[in-house]
Amino acid sequence: MHQTRTMKEKLLLLVKIVFPILVTQIAMYMVTFFDIYMTARYGTEDLAGVSIGSSFWVPVYIGLAGILMSITPIVAQLMGAKKKEQVKEAVQQGIYLAILLAVIVFAFFYFGLDYLLTFMDLEPVVADVASRYIFAMSIGLIPLFVYNALRSYIDALGATRVTMVISLLSAPINIFFNYLLIFGKFGFSELGGAGAGLASAITYWLILAIAIWIIHTRNPFNSYGIFRKWPKLSFSRWNEISRIGVPIGISIFVETSIFSAVTFMLAVYGTVTIAAHQIALNFASLLYMLPLSISMGATILVGYEVGAKRFHDAKQYSWLSVGTAVTLSFVSACLLFFLRSDIAALYSSDPVVVELAVQFLLFAALFQLSDAIQAPVQGALRGYKDVNITFVMALVSYWVIGLPVGYLLANFTDFGAFGYWIGLIAGLTAGAITLSIRLLLIQKKIAARSPMIQNR
Numbered sequence: 130m131h132q133t134r135t136m137k138e139k140l141l142l143l144v145k146i147v148f149p150i151l152v153t154q155i156a157m158y159m160v161t162f163f164d165i166y167m168t169a170r171y172g173t174e175d176l177a178g179v180s181i182g183s184s185f186w187v188p189v190y191i192g193l194a195g196i197l198m199s200i201t202p203i204v205a206q207l208m209g210a211k212k213k214e215q216v217k218e219a220v221q222q223g224i225y226l227a228i229l230l231a232v233i234v235f236a237f238f239y240f241g242l243d244y245l246l247t248f249m250d251l252e253p254v255v256a257d258v259a260s261r262y263i264f265a266m267s268i269g270l271i272p273l274f275v276y277n278a279l280r281s282y283i284d285a286l287g288a289t290r291v292t293m294v295i296s297l298l299s300a301p302i303n304i305f306f307n308y309l310l311i312f313g314k315f316g317f318s319e320l321g322g323a324g325a326g327l328a329s330a331i332t333y334w335l336i337l338a339i340a341i342w343i344i345h346t347r348n349p350f351n352s353y354g355i356f357r358k359w360p361k362l363s364f365s366r367w368n369e370i371s372r373i374g375v376p377i378g379i380s381i382f383v384e385t386s387i388f389s390a391v392t393f394m395l396a397v398y399g400t401v402t403i404a405a406h407q408i409a410l411n412f413a414s415l416l417y418m419l420p421l422s423i424s425m426g427a428t429i430l431v432g433y434e435v436g437a438k439r440f441h442d443a444k445q446y447s448w449l450s451v452g453t454a455v456t457l458s459f460v461s462a463c464l465l466f467f468l469r470s471d472i473a474a475l476y477s478s479d480p481v482v483v484e485l486a487v488q489f490l491l492f493a494a495l496f497q498l499s500d501a502i503q504a505p506v507q508g509a510l511r512g513y514k515d516v517n518i519t520f521v522m523a524l525v526s527y528w529v530i531g532l533p534v535g536y537l538l539a540n541f542t543d544f545g546a547f548g549y550w551i552g553l554i555a556g557l558t559a560g561a562i563t564l565s566i567r568l569l570l571i572q573k574k575i576a577a578r579s580p581m582i583q584n585r
Contacts, residue, residue: 132437132439132442133442136445136449139430139442139445139446139449140449140453142430143423143426143430143446143449143450143453146287146289146426146429146430147289147422147423147425147426148289149289149290149291149292149293150284150289150292150293150422150425150426151418151419151422152293152296152297153289153292153293153295153296153297153422154418154421154422155415155418156293156296156297156299156300157296157299158414158415158418159300160299160300160303160329160332161183163300163303163304163307164179164183164303164307164325164328164329167304167307167308167311167325168311168321168322168325171311171312171321171322172321172322174252174254174255174258175258175321175322176322178254178255178256178257178258178259178261178262178322179258179259179262179322179325179326181246181255181256181259182258182259182260182262182263182266182322182326183262185238185242185245185259185263186263186266187385188382188385188386188389189234189237190234190273191378191381191382191385192378192379192381192382193230193233193234193274193378194230194273194274194277194378195374195377195378195379195380195381195382196226196230196370196371196374196375196377196378197223197226197227197230197274197277197278197281197370197374198277198281198374198377198378198428198511199281199369199370199371199373199374199377199511199516200219200220200223200278200281200282200285200370200374201281201282201284201285201425201428201429201432201511202285202373202428202432202511202512202513202514203219203285203369203370203373203432203514204216204219204220204281204282204285204286205285205428205429205430205432205433205436205512206432206433206435206436206514207219207436208285208286208433208436209432209433209434209435209436209437209438209439210436210437210438211437212436213353216282216353217353217354217355218360218363218366219366219370220278220279220282220353220355221355221359221360222360222362222363222366222367222370223278223281223282223370224275224278224279225362225367226278226367226370226371227271227274227275227277227278228271228274228275230274231270231271231273231274231275232270232271234267234270234274235267235270238263238264238267239264239267242260242263242264243260246259246260258321258322258323259322261320261322261323261326262322262323262325262326263326264326265320265323265324265325265326265327265329265330266326266327266329266330267330268327268330269329269330269331269332269333269334272333272334272336272337273333273337275337276333276336276337276340279337279340279341279344279355280292280295280340282344282355283340283344283350284425284429285429285432286349286350287429287433288349288350289426289429291343295336295339295340295343296336298336298339299332299335299336302331302332302335302336303328303329303332306327306328306331306332307324307325307328309324309328310324310325310327310328311324311325311328312324341356344356373511373514373516376516376517376519376520377511377516377520379520379524380507380516380519380520380523380524383520383523383524383527383528384523384527384560387527387528387531387532387553387556388410388553390532391406391532391535391549391550391552391553392406392407392410394535394536394539394549395546395549398545398546401479401481401482401485402485402546404479404482404486405473405482405483405485405486405488405489406486406489406546408472408473408476408482408486408489408490409473409486409489409490409492409493409550410489410493411476412465412472412476412490412493413465413490413493413496416461416464416465416493416497417500417504419454419457419461420454420457420458420500420501420504420505421504423450423453423454423504423505423508424450424454424504424505424507424508425508426450426508427446427447427450427505427508427509427512428508428509428511428512429512430443430446430450430512431443431446431447431508431509431511431512431513432511432512432513432514433512434446434512435512435513435514440572440575440576443509443512443513444572446509446512447505447506447509447512447568447572450505450508450509451501451502451505451506451509451565453505454501454502454504454505455498455501455502457501458497458498458500458501459497459498461494461497461501462494462495462497462498463494465490465491465493465494465497466491466494469486469487469490469491469494470483470487472486472490473486473487473490488547489547489550492547492550492551492553492554493550495554496553496554496557496558498561499554499557499558499560499561500557502561502564502565503557503560503561503564503565506561506564506565506567506568507519507523507564509568510564510567510568510571513571513575515567515571518567519564519567522560522563522564522567523560523564525559525563526556526557526559526560526563527556527557527560528556530555530556530559531552531553531555531556531557531559532552532556533552534551534552534555534556535548535549535550535551535552535553535555535556536548536549536552537552538551538552539552
């Protein structure tokens with residue numbers, strides 16, 4: 130991390146920060162992909178169990194892990210303000226909080242999972258696989274949450290290439306243990322879908338060990354002494370992390386859970402519609418890694434400049450991130466529009482499913498622009514530590530506007546299942562507009578308080 134003076138320098142630094150984050154996000158996505166793919170090769174019932182288990186695991190994990198994302202703007206602002214001595218305490222308290230969150234999630238699954246699975250009235254075999262899968266995954270809860278805290282610290286120092294390397298290692302590790310544990314190779318027990326959960330848990334422990342080794346032995350991380358002289362619990366620091374992190378976590382949960390809600394509502398349209406919808410959503414999620422990565426980069430860069438009280442530079446990074454994402458969104462939209470038939474054919478050989486997926490992919494192309502605006506704007510707002518209003522705007526945009534609009538169009542017009550996708554577009558568009566207005570107001574408020582800005 131360093132000060133930049135021209136837009137060219139800022140763009141180069143943005144690319145330098147974002148590219149490793151993008152590779153990291155894609156690598157993490159591929160772990161999930163191979164979990165599903167390899168379980169599908171094992172058996173349909175195990176695939177169904179893993180899918181049900183993931184539907185519980187992902188929202189809970191994403192929502193609570195989002196709390197730890199607050200470490201990134203906290204550390205970035207401390208670095209920008211030259212308060213290096215406070216970084217250690219912030220990260221250590223973040224690790225304490227990560228362990229507490231892991232225990233809470235474990236308790237939730239241990240005491241509540243069987244009831245939830247019973248409530249869903251699943252086939253006994255599927256429910257059993259889902260239960261064993263989640264409990265196997267739970268073995269890796271502590272390392273997963275602690276690694277998220279350490280990753281936020283590493284990224285805040287601008288060393289996103291380090292997390293990229295760790296994430297790239299995680300994919301082959303996960304695939305290797307999936308092979309051993311799902312299929313029972315080389316003398317290991319044949320665990321089926323539960324083996325995918327255990328493989329992921331082992332992977333989490335290994336990547337945490339790698340991260341600890343890097344932070345403890347390599348520059349610039351070892352100079353902060355993160356793992357030396359552990360302090361007592363600081364509830365004031367926990368309060369700071371939670372005050373910023375809880376709205377971030379809820380915002381992420383609100384945004385991701387609406388797609389799960391739409392999937393559930395589409396169940397009435399039959400298996401073919403669900404399959405086609407999942408194809409379009411799966412590929413759109415892969416393309417979303419780009420604006421999401423730019424969003425995370427914007428948090429780091431804006432937070433660093435705000436900490437250094439270079440508010441004009443923070444403003445430039447905010448809109449440079451948006452402009453970059455919007456430009457690339459046109460490429461994504463064109464990719465979806467012109468290659469939608471080929472993309473659908475990659476997922477299925479059923480002509481009926483492919484034909485319907487092609488139509489869903491057209492709607493996916495339409496919300497690329499909204500995604501490209503709202504994601505980096507959210508990232509910039511997190512860099513300013515402005516998260517509470519952002520959460521409210523996300524809730525209103527997705528659940529008060531997006532989902533009701535989709536429901537009305539699907540049930541009271543001829544759009545049918547496509548009405549839900551139009552609702553998603555409406556929600557994302559509303560989010561992009563309201564969040565952009567919020568960012569403008571924050572920057573205007575800071576400018577009014579800073580004579581330095583007025584003189585620029």
